[in-house]
Amino acid sequence: MNGDVETESSPETWLRYAESDLLLTTAALNGQRNAGEVCFHAQQATEKALKALLELQQVEVPRIHNLVQLHSLVEASLHVPVNLDRLERLTDLQSEARYPGDWPEPTDEEGRWSSEVAATVVQAVKEAFEESAES
16 A cells, blocks of 8 residues: 555445455355465454444544454444454464465364354444444
8 A cells, every 4th residue: 555645444445345355255165265265354354344343433443453452442332242262363364374384274164163253243343334324
């Protein structure tokens, strides 16, 4: 990203990007693709959904990828429990799935549950958007 260019973001844009990553996660799962691809897009969907909720609440979106930290900023607005250990692992999988290193590749099981986490968070954020529109 060019640091001189102003970028406009809105809660709806963040949510649209999250939904797009969630679709990629589902497509990768259904196409029996590499579990790393599933985990990467699941992390991205979760991160962008949480950032959408921050934007909706008019909170400055931090430039971080840590899902546990992002979740802590919006936790009170989500009406579903989210497993923090899985958020922490999904944060790690974002890098481990995309870059070579001294760690095991993500497993199919991690791919499945990471997709479930992402779907849960995206749905919870969509519900928060609906509640906000009703207020």
